Amino acid sequence: MDTYRTEEEQLEAIKRWWQENGKFTVIGVVLALAAVFGWRGWNAHQVERAGDASLIYDNLLQTDQLIERDPTKRATAEHLATTLKDGFSAHSYAHYAALILAKYAVKDGDYAAAETELQWVLDQQPEPAVKAxxxxxxxxxxxxxQNYDAALTALQPLLDGAAAVQALELRGDVLQKQGDFPQALAAYQQAKAVNAQQQSPLNSPLLEMKINSLSAIHAAAEE
Structure with a gap:
């Protein structure tokens, strides 16, 4: 405003500017405030939904633990799990719930239903650990x-990741079923080596038994 010679000229210039631009300034301020409060409201809503999902999941876990003693609790557990899937599909709690439903399906021998639940989890693009x-x-x-080739294909992406130890051991199981004892032994030994490099190695006496058993078979074959 220093370019104007008098206070009257400065005041008149401000009035003209406000008449020309004031409406847009107010709209801009209103939109900015709406964005700020809208974002805060959305965040608060997300926190509330996460809290609801957490509460339902806690109830699911408690109910799941009671099923062994009281099988009638399974219907409640399935309802809670389905509620999480239907209402909170983007949350990890829903993904864990689907894994529990898959576990029930496996116990029933319904592998198709179990596969459907597991594929649903993958379709939600879960966090890497859950995906593995x-x-x-x-x-x-x-x-x-006994879909051994399909099992080997499914294991391939896991052989050098966080689930490598379990994947390699399962690979050994599959190869052994296929009669490929040398490759099965190699998979078991690799699983043991990878496990030894972990910060918190898994305690797997069964893996050691598999190695010893196949090592004896391999030694006998060489003789």
Missing amino acids: QTQLRLARLEYAQ
Whole structure:
């Protein structure tokens, strides 16, 4: 405003500017405030929904633990799990709920239903750890159904990731069923080596037994 010579000229210039631009300034301020409060409201809504999902999932876990003693609790557990899937599909709690439903289906011998639940989890693009465990369970389903080639294919992406130890051991199981004892032994030994490099190695006496058994078979074959 220093370019104007008098206070009257400065005041008149401000009035003209406000008449020409004031409406747009007010609209801009209103939109900015709406965006800020809208974002805060959305965040608050998300926090509330996460809290609801957490509460339902806690109830699901408690109910799931009671099923062994009281099988009638399974209907309640299934209802809670379905509620999470239907209402909170973007949350990890819903993904864990689907894994529990898959577990029930496997117990029933309904592998098709179990596969449907596991595939649903993968379709939600879960976090990497959940994705790896879901893929591993899918591979176990293929193994249980004696779809050995399909199981090996499902395991392939897991052989150098966080689930590598479990994936390699399962790969050894599949190869052994296919009669490829040398490759099965190699998979078991690799699983043991990878496990030893972990910060918190898994305690797997069964893996050691598999290695010892196949090592004896391999030694006998060489003789």
